[in-house]
Amino acid sequence: MEKIRKTRNFFISPNQEDLKIRNFLPHSKLEILKMEKTAIIIPAYNEEKRIGVTLEKYVKFLKEKKKIRELDDFEILVVLNACKDNTLEVVKEKQKKFKEIIFLNFEKGGKGFAITEGFRDSLRRNNELIGFVDADMATPPEAFYSLMKNIGNYDGILASRWMKESIIKTKQTAIRIITSRGFNFLIKSILFLPYKDTQCGAKLFRKKAIESVISDLGITRWAFDIDLIYKLRKKNFKIKEIPTIWEDKRGSKLNLIKVPFQMFSSIIRLRLIYSPFKFIVRLYNKLPEKIRIHNW
Numbered sequence: 001m002e003k004i005r006k007t008r009n010f011f012i013s014p015n016q017e018d019l020k021i022r023n024f025l026p027h028s029k030l031e032i033l034k035m036e037k038t039a040i041i042i043p044a045y046n047e048e049k050r051i052g053v054t055l056e057k058y059v060k061f062l063k064e065k066k067k068i069r070e071l072d073d074f075e076i077l078v079v080l081n082a083c084k085d086n087t088l089e090v091v092k093e094k095q096k097k098f099k100e101i102i103f104l105n106f107e108k109g110g111k112g113f114a115i116t117e118g119f120r121d122s123l124r125r126n127n128e129l130i131g132f133v134d135a136d137m138a139t140p141p142e143a144f145y146s147l148m149k150n151i152g153n154y155d156g157i158l159a160s161r162w163m164k165e166s167i168i169k170t171k172q173t174a175i176r177i178i179t180s181r182g183f184n185f186l187i188k189s190i191l192f193l194p195y196k197d198t199q200c201g202a203k204l205f206r207k208k209a210i211e212s213v214i215s216d217l218g219i220t221r222w223a224f225d226i227d228l229i230y231k232l233r234k235k236n237f238k239i240k241e242i243p244t245i246w247e248d249k250r251g252s253k254l255n256l257i258k259v260p261f262q263m264f265s266s267i268i269r270l271r272l273i274y275s276p277f278k279f280i281v282r283l284y285n286k287l288p289e290k291i292r293i294h295n296w
Helices: 014-022 051-067 087-097 111-123 141-150 174-191 207-216 221-234 259-273 279-285
Strands: 038-044 074-081 101-106 129-132 156-160 203-206 239-243
Touching: 038 051, 038 111, 051 074, 051 087, 051 141, 074 087, 074 111, 087 101, 101 111, 111 129, 111 207, 111 221, 129 141, 129 207, 141 156, 141 203, 141 239, 156 221, 174 221, 174 259, 203 207, 203 221, 207 221, 221 239, 221 259
Parallel strands: 038 074, 038 129, 074 101, 156 239
Antiparallel strands: 129 203, 156 203
C-alpha cells in the first residue's frame, strides 16, 4: 500500500505531492503572461553549505521559464552580510556559470540591512519587480515563481505558510509553530495588519512601491518585513498574500529561546515609532548596548 503522510493542511501521497508542486499556481489564471524583468534578492550570512544549491535551482528553473516565454528577463542578487565562511567563493563560482547572478559583499550584518541594500542596487537597473527570498531554499523556485505570476494589479505579494492551501513539506516543531503564531497574533493585535504570515521569507513588490519607502527603511531583523509592509499600506499600496510551498531546512541559526523576546520587543518598538510615544524609542537607543534586548 502506498505510504500516505500528513502535511499541515491535508493528507497527500508522495505522487500527489509531486503533482501539486509542479502545478502550484492555485490563485492565478494559468495563461502565459507577459512578465516584467524581476530581481530576486537573496540575503546571505554564512551560507557556504546551502547557497550553491539554492542558486543552481533558482537559475535553472527561471531560465527554463524564460526559454518557454513564461518569463522575461531576471537577475538574482546575492547580498552577503558579515560572512565569515566561504560563502563569497561559492557565489563567485556560481556567477561564472550563470550570468544572471550578481552579488554585493558587506562587512556589516543583518538581514534587513542586506535586503535594503539589495533594493537600492536593484532599483538602479531596469527591474520592474523586486523581491527577496531566504538563502536556504525553504521556499523553492516554483513557489517564488507563483508570486511573480499572481502579483497581477497588486503592488506587493507575500508568500504565506498559514493559508489553507499551503503545502508544508516538513513538520514544524511545536516551539516554532507557537512562536510564529504568537508573533502573528501580536502583529494583528498591535499593528492591525490583516495577513496570516508576515515572516515567510518570500515576498515580491513593484518597483514604484519600493521606491516610495526605500529612504525610510531602517529597522532590521524581526521587524524589517513588518515595517516594510506597514509603510507600504500607510501609503495605500495594495498587498495580498497567497499560499506557498515551504520546507523547514536544517542548519537554522535561530535561537528559539531568545528569538521570541526579540520579536516581541521589535513589535512594541515599531508600534511606538508610529505613535505619540516615539520618544521612548529615542531614550531606549541611548541605553548601553549590553543591557538592550537587541540592537535595532
